[in-house]
Amino acid sequence: MLGRTANGLFWMFRYLERAENTARLIDAGLRMALTRDLVTAEEEWRSVIATAGQRAGYEAKHGTYTGNQTWNYMLREKGNSSSVLSMFSLVRQNARLARNAISGELWEAINENWLVIEDQLSKPVGENRVLDTVATIRRAGTMAHGALAGSMLRDEGYHFARAGTFIERADSIARILDIKYYLLLPSLSYVGSSLDTGQWDQVLRSVSGDRAYRWLNAGQIDARGICEFLILDESFPRSLAFCYCALRDDLAALARLHGSEGHSNMLMRDADTRLTELTIDDIFDQGLHEFLVEFTANNASIADAIANDYRFLV
Template sequence: MLGRTAHGLFWMCRCLERAENTARLLEAGFHMALTRDVATAEEEWRSVIEAFGQRAGYENKHGTYTGHQAWNYLLRDPDNATSVLAMIGAARTNARAVRNAISGELWEAINESWMEISRLLARPLAQNSVGEAVQIIRRAGTVVHGAMSGSMLRNEGFHFARAGTFVERADCVARILDMKYYLLLPSLSYVGTSLDTGQWDQVLRSVSGDRAFRWLNAGRIDARVIVEFLVLDDRFPRSLAFCHTALREELAALARMHGREGESNALMRESATRLSDLTIDGIFERGLHDFLRHFTQANNAIAKGIAEDYRFLS
């Protein structure tokens, strides 16, 4: 497979996953901001913008963090190169470039999702439209994943696409956790309060993990248990452990098909070893922020390794 085709498949799914995860995080921030006073609500929106590394771009355009400005910046602002609208457009562009490598059903799912979301985000959204927009974006992600799972040949293209999905998903979940621990909580004095509990609940909702977590933990909201669930529980398909286990399998399949391993496989084994040796006590003793920072760096290094191993720019 040509490097540019592999690149298109990988980034097709990274862009789709980023769009869906942006919508998920926006939804969590939206619900949290609705329950706060004006000053606290601005802090909530600042944390959401910062979680995706978009603070500089946002502040170049806006001087305050009102909800209307924040959600429109994340969803559709033409000056935001990583808005949901931009990411859906980039996913469609990549899908069109690799149409010979994907199924007709997958192309239709991506193209129809792009048309629906483009119409939805053609003009700024009012508060009463945000919930509907988030649901449509999340549903688009579900439809595309279903089309890929149900219609694509399990060849190189499938594995490159899946690798892109899990690289991006791991990055987003790590960012959401870091946002909660260092940005959302105003003060250590709030730990254990209703504000703290409410924020952790929204973190679970933002990764669609609230029902699974309650089923496993009888509804108990506790920071350590939630972090353990989102980092180490490989039964949950958005945990860091699950994402990197799945990513390792996709890279191993690609190595078998190419008859050799690359730098990305070596980096993946190192990450898997680190995660398998971790305990929740060890994470908190080290510091959650420090752990997440190193995990994100390792995840980015793996993504770069994939690009170099398979010559994405060739």
């Protein structure tokens, strides 16, 4: 497979994951803001923008954090290269680049949903439409992943697509957890309060983990338990442990198909072993922030190594 085709598949699914994650953040922020007074609701939207990594761009354009301004900036702002509209446009561009390496069903899922999303985001999204729009974006991701799983050969293309998904998903989860500790919580005096509990609930909702966590923990919202769930629980498909287990398998499959291992396999094996051996006590003893900063740096190194091993830029 040509490096540019592998690159297209890898980034197609990275951008798809980013678009889905943004939709989940907006959905969680909207549901939280509806239960707050005006001032607290603005803080909720500020935290959503910060979690998405879009604060500098947003504040260069807006001086307040109203819901309508926030979700339209994240969904469709022309000057925002991280908007859902921009991300899904890149999904489609990369799908076209890799058109000969993907199934007809996957192409149709991407192309048809792009047309729907482009139409829905062609004008400002009001409060009466935002939940439907978010649902459309999430459904587009579900359809694309379903088409990948149900119609693609388990060849190089399949594994590059999955590698992109899990690299991006792991990065997103790590950043959401880090933002919680350093931006969402305004003061240590809030720890254990209803505000703190609500923010942790927002974290779970933003990764579609609220129902799974409550089922496993009898509905108890506990910061330490949530961190353990999102970092170390291999049964939850958005935990760091699950992402790395899947990524390890996909990189191993690529190595077998190519007849040799690359630097990415070595980095992946080391990272996966370190994560598997950790307990939540080890993570908190090291410091959650320090652990997450190290994790995101290592994750970026693995992504770079994949690109180098398979000559994405050639």
